[in-house]
Amino acid sequence: MKPLTLSIALGVLASAALSPAPARAADKLSVITTTQDLASIAAEIGGDRVKVESLAKGYQDPHFVDAKPSYLVKLRKADLFVQVGRDLEVGWAPGLLQNARNSRILPGGSGFVDASAGVSVLEQGQRAGREQGDVHPLGNPHYWLDPANGTVIARNIRDGLSRVSPGNRTYFDERTRAFERRLGESVARWKSEAKAIGLTGAKVVTYHRSWSYFAKAFGCEVIGNVEPRPGVPPPPKHIQSLTEQIQAERVPLLIVEPYFDPKLPSRVAQQGGATLVVLPPSVGAVKEATDYFRLFDVQLSMLRKALGARPGGGS
Secondary structure, eight states: OOHHHHHHHHHHHHHHHTSOOOOOSTTOEEEEESSHHHHHHHHHHHGGGEEEEESSOTTSOTTOOOOOHHHHHHHHHOSEEEEOOTTTTTTTHHHHHHHTTOGGGSTTSTTEEETTTTOOOSSTTOOOSGGGOSOOTTOOOOGGGSTTHHHHHHHHHHHHHHHHOGGGHHHHHHHHHHHHHHHHHHHHHHHHHHHHTTOTTOEEEESSTTOHHHHHHHTOEEEEESSSSTTSOOOHHHHHHHHHHHHHTTOOEEEEOTTSOSHHHHHHHHHHTOEEEEOOOSTTSSTTOOSHHHHHHHHHHHHHHHHHTSTTOOO
């Protein structure tokens, strides 16, 4: 949403946030996250002591989310707010927080969590400007797609929950350790599967720069993007060059998110001889990706089918 549009919308919606708050449910902490990936991890850490809701759905582009009156009401009552950060939600979340009139969840408050704190961030320090498209100068914000970063996210959420509910600190610590053990076992399995299906070592092209962390985690190489500048339609010259590169380097996969128009990436993949894969980048992007663990299960399953369907492909 453009800043002016967001401002007008929030002005209209602010009255909703001032309406009386209903009684809270059974003493559970209210945790509001910006994305379903964060909500899934927060539910793992908070267990039965929290009620978790995500503002954006997994099938939505998290860069652009329309404000709704219900968001302000949820944020006004929240004990904890968790964001991806790195400017991913800069177009909509800051305005919502300011208009929710809940100082606890503002940046610097005890109930505010930036889940990116401590993550080894890729692509930092890029030059920002209108001519560069939607570049994030604080680094690529799609870090949850390296499952190893799930541990960092979990610890940040644990710390936030412990601040707002210190009496439950031991409970949150225990659940975080259990999550880390389960995630560690799953990461080893996923990496083994990536090698088995031929993903590790493969060259890929992506539509948006969403998959840098995923590629790093599973050992594949992103050699180009359909969008040379994030959020900016590619010029014909770039498409021709990219198609020739896909052909020359025999790139097997072109990955696109479900919320982008598939027409152009489909044409590039067809002309280049790659297989187009519409891959879910978040929990909830497809119905099978029901939580953070299932997200990677589903992604690798879809990539196995795509690679296996190619001549000489794997299992």
